Amino acid sequence: MSTSNENKESITDLIRQARRAQEIISLVDFQKIAAHDAEEVDKLAGVTEALEKLNNGEVVDRIDGVDEVRNTDPRQAWIAELLEMLDVVGYSDRVGRVFALTAGEDKGHWKPLAMVPHREGVPLHDLCLAPNFSPAEGAHGLFISATGVFSAHVAQPFNRHERKVLRSQRYDTNAELLATIVRYLNPPDA
Numbered sequence: 798m799s800t801s802n803e804n805k806e807s808i809t810d811l812i813r814q815a816r817r818a819q820e821i822i823s824l825v826d827f828q829k830i831a832a833h834d835a836e837e838v839d840k841l842a843g844v845t846e847a848l849e850k851l852n853n854g855e856v857v858d859r860i861d862g863v864d865e866v867r868n869t870d871p872r873q874a875w876i877a878e879l880l881e882m883l884d885v886v887g888y889s890d891r892v893g894r895v896f897a898l899t900a901g902e903d904k905g906h907w908k909p910l911a912m913v914p915h916r917e918g919v920p921l922h923d924l925c926l927a928p929n930f931s932p933a934e935g936a937h938g939l940f941i942s943a944t945g946v947f948s949a950h951v952a953q954p955f956n957r958h959e960r961k962v963l964r965s966q967r968y969d970t971n972a973e974l975l976a977t978i979v980r981y982l983n984p985p986d987a
Contacts, residue, residue: 814851821847821860875943876923882971883926888978894927895938899953905931910938914955928982932963939981944968946977 825844829837847860883889895913898905907927913936922940928948931937935952947965952958964981968974 817857818848818851821851821857824860872923872943879924879941882975883924883978886975888926891927893925895925895936896927896929896931897936898931898934900934908936913951926978930984932984937963939978941974941978946974946981948981 821844825841826834826837830841843860847857851857880889880892883892891907893910894907895910896905897908897913910925922942924941926939926941928937928939932950933952935950935955935958937948937950940947940949945965945967948963949960950963951960964985966977966981968977
């Protein structure tokens with residue numbers, strides 16, 4: 798009876814090792830290696846070492862320099878790059894905010910986007926940025942996605958008005974993105 802349990806355990810161990818080996822191998826992009834991508838070739842060394850450890854019966858929970866890359870969400874990586882770019886040009890304090898102008902106010906102020914009720918919900922975007930103005934009473938923000946920037950305004954009272962897209966522009970490069978942001982921060986006639 799103990800032999801049967803030992804066989805089950807060894808088969809279970811083999812299956813576990815085989816699954817982990819498949820996971821480890823799936824971390825490598827062999828097309829990039831064939832194209833001599835230096836980063837992927839470096840990753841291959843860590844994967845090979847992990848497979849050798851697994852073959853020797855060691856448990857391989859994590860592979861240094863590989864698991865970090867695997868867990869990087871491309872969208873989150875792009876947002877981090879965008880935040881860094883906005884910080885470099887001095888706009889990081891505007892992130893997540895809109896420009897709000899209320900009745901009787903000469904100057905508006907920045908307000909967290911989360912503090913503005915949205916009748917329709919917020920348009921699909923990766924980042925919101927406060928401009929320097931609002932065309933009328935209400936809230937105005939720049940919304941940035943991976944492919945474009947648009948300027949949207951919602952008039953007060955927020956629960957009675959729909960948002961209105963004032964301007965939008967697609968971009969292909971970070972330089973075009975920054976140029977559009979700079980242009981949209983101020984009123985069109987400024």
